Amino acid sequence: MNYCPHCHASSLVKNGRHPKTDCQKYRCQTCGRQFVQNPKKQRVGLGQKSLIGRLLLERIPLAGIARVVGVSERWLQNYVNRLYARVPRRVEAKPNRRTALCLECDELWSFVGNKGNKQWVWLALDRKTRAIIGVHVGDRSRAGAQALWDSLPEAYRESAVCYTDYWEAYRLVFPEDRHVAAGKDSGFTNHIERFNNTLRHRVSRLVRDSLAFSKKLANHIGAIWFFVHHYNLSRLDF
Incomplete structure (x- = not known):
C-alpha cells in the first residue's frame, strides 16, 4: 500500500512502530491520518x-x-x-378509519441485570393487521398502563375498543366504554398472547433462564423496539 487508505494521497512518511504489533506506522502528509499497512484487523464491512x-x-x-x-x-x-x-420508540400508524379499530393488550415479564429488577413489557396489538402499535417497558403499575396508552397513535386512543385481561391497571386508565376485560379462555386476547411467545423465542434477552439477559435498560428497550419495527414490516396490511 503506497497511498493513504483515508484520502488516497501518496504523500506518506514513516511515523514510528506500533507498540503492540511492532508494525511500521505511516502518517499521511495530506490529511494527517496515521495507519499501518496491511493491518491484521480489518474494518467491519x-x-x-x-x-x-x-x-x-x-x-x-x-x-x-x-x-x-x-x-x-x-x-x-x-x-x-x-x-x-x-431505534425509534414509537410506531407511526395510520389505520383505516372506515373499519372499527380493535386492540389486544397484554404484559410480558422480563428483567434487567437480575430477576429482582423486573421490567414489564406492555404491548398493544391491532387485531386486524396483527401489527404492534403500542409498547412500554417499565413496572406493572397504573403508570405502566398509562404509558402504554400514551404510546398509542391518536386514532387508536380516540376510537379503538381495547381487550385486556383482568389486571386492575387497565381499568384505571382505559376508557370504560371502550374497555373489555376478559379471561384467557375467552379467546379475546389470543393474538397478543401468541405474539408474546414469538417475542420470547426471537429476542434472546427475553428467553427464560437465559445467560443472554440485558444488563442495561436502554439496550433492553432498544432490542424490543428493534424487533417490533422489523415485525411490523412483515404485516402487509400495516
Missing part, C-alpha cells in the same frame, strides 16, 4: 453489519453473534449500543 442486524432478530446472544461474524465482543457491544440508541 457493510455486509457484516447487515448480517449482524439479521442475527439480532434471532435467538442468538451477542457472544454468539460475535463468533459467527468474526468481530470482537467489545466492538459488537459498542455497535449494538449505538444501533439501539437510534
Whole structure:
C-alpha cells in the first residue's frame, strides 16, 4: 500500500512502530491520518453489519453473534449500543378509519441485570393487521398502563375498543366504554398472547433462564423496539 487508505494521497512518511504489533506506522502528509499497512484487523464491512442486524432478530446472544461474524465482543457491544440508541420508540400508524379499530393488550415479564429488577413489557396489538402499535417497558403499575396508552397513535386512543385481561391497571386508565376485560379462555386476547411467545423465542434477552439477559435498560428497550419495527414490516396490511 503506497497511498493513504483515508484520502488516497501518496504523500506518506514513516511515523514510528506500533507498540503492540511492532508494525511500521505511516502518517499521511495530506490529511494527517496515521495507519499501518496491511493491518491484521480489518474494518467491519457493510455486509457484516447487515448480517449482524439479521442475527439480532434471532435467538442468538451477542457472544454468539460475535463468533459467527468474526468481530470482537467489545466492538459488537459498542455497535449494538449505538444501533439501539437510534431505534425509534414509537410506531407511526395510520389505520383505516372506515373499519372499527380493535386492540389486544397484554404484559410480558422480563428483567434487567437480575430477576429482582423486573421490567414489564406492555404491548398493544391491532387485531386486524396483527401489527404492534403500542409498547412500554417499565413496572406493572397504573403508570405502566398509562404509558402504554400514551404510546398509542391518536386514532387508536380516540376510537379503538381495547381487550385486556383482568389486571386492575387497565381499568384505571382505559376508557370504560371502550374497555373489555376478559379471561384467557375467552379467546379475546389470543393474538397478543401468541405474539408474546414469538417475542420470547426471537429476542434472546427475553428467553427464560437465559445467560443472554440485558444488563442495561436502554439496550433492553432498544432490542424490543428493534424487533417490533422489523415485525411490523412483515404485516402487509400495516
